[in-house]
Amino acid sequence: MGNLIKAELRKTLTTKSWWGLLIPAVVFSFGFAFGWGNVVNEFGDYLGSSDARTLTSILGLDPDALPVGLLAMAHGINIGTIFPMIFGVFALAGEYGKKTISTTFLTAPNRGAALTAKMVTYIGWGVLYGVVNVLFASLGTVLTVDGARMPDTGQFIGVLGAGVLATTLATLFGIGVGAMWRSVTGSVITLMIYMLIVENILIIVAYASLDLDWLGGVLPNGAANGIVGAIGAEAFGAAGVTLPGLDAQLQWSLQFAAGAPGAFSWWASALIFGGWTLAFFGTGWFVNQRRDIT
Incomplete structure (x- = not known):
């Protein structure tokens, strides 16, 4: 297994994809956190003075001490998470495209060992992307x-752990999508359109027209965003245990400001997205155990 993992690591290090996707992850995580930080820093103006007074009254905090930095960090980290997801697509779909999958499977004791080595290797890459995302969003x-x-030390450690968990699961999710599709282009285009456009439209329409404020918490992208975003929302009593006196519209607005509309709590989001990851990764694993590689 050790040799298989080394082989997988060499495959990724000899390509440009790992740093080619890390660069935009850095740019977007920093850029979105920077831009959103400018918005939420003037929290009273952002939410409206009456909402701000209501919120600070419920929380018992000074308006100038609200940890709005969590909202900016969450947005930066969440947008950066799309890139390790795309990187994960290359794990198997890239090998099918380059016609190297036969060599990979035939030189391993069995396909299970080869797929396990890929999983372990890409978990490591997911952790790397997570740490980098959190640092530049910070x-x-x-x-x-x-x-x-700004968040306190405990909150920052929580965001760091949640960010690493989110990018690791996102990487495995991408592997599953690529393993099922076998096409890098098809998988990436599908992921980008669904994650960045389709699901966001569904969430907004469902909230505005059907009063389904929880939908974002159960869909794949919303659940992934909730792992980090819910930490920011929880700091304002808008996720996890809801504070008495916080109306539903303000709660959803705070979740939206944290980039996680509909999120229940960070651990619930992790479980839900973990379920989506298991479903896609497990299906990809099963399909590639039986797929003809000639």
Whole structure:
């Protein structure tokens, strides 16, 4: 198994995809955190003065001490998570495209061993992407949000752990999509359209027209975003245990501001997205155990 993992690591290091996707992940995580940090730093103006007063009254906090930095960090990390997901697509779909999958399967003791080596290797890449995403999202937030409005040490550690978990699961999710599709182009286009456009439209329409404020918490992208975003929402009593006096519209607005509309809590989001990941990765695993590679 050790040799198989080394082989998988060499495959990724000798291609441009790992750093070619890490660069935009850095740019987007920093850029979105920087931009959103400018917005949420003036929290009273962003939510409206009456909402701000209601919220600070419920929380018992000074308006200048609200940890709005969590909202900016969550947005940056969540947008950056799409890139390790795309990177995961290359794990199997890339090998089918380059016609190297036969060699990979035939030089391993069995397909299960080859797929396990890929899983372990890409978990490591997911952790790397997670750490980098959190660091650059944090940098973008620090440059725009007042110090008193930044998360405390415990909250930052929570965001770091949640960010790493989200990108690791996203990488495995991408592997599953690519394993089922076998086409890098088809998988990436489908993921981008669904994750960034289709699901967001569904969530907004469902909330505005059908009053389904929870839909985003159960769909794949919404659940993935909720792993980190719900930590920001929870800091304002808008996820997990809802504070008395916080109306539903303000709650959903705070979840939206954290990039996780409909999120229940960070751990519930992790379980839900973990279920989606298991379904896609498991299906991809099963299909590739039986697929003809000639």
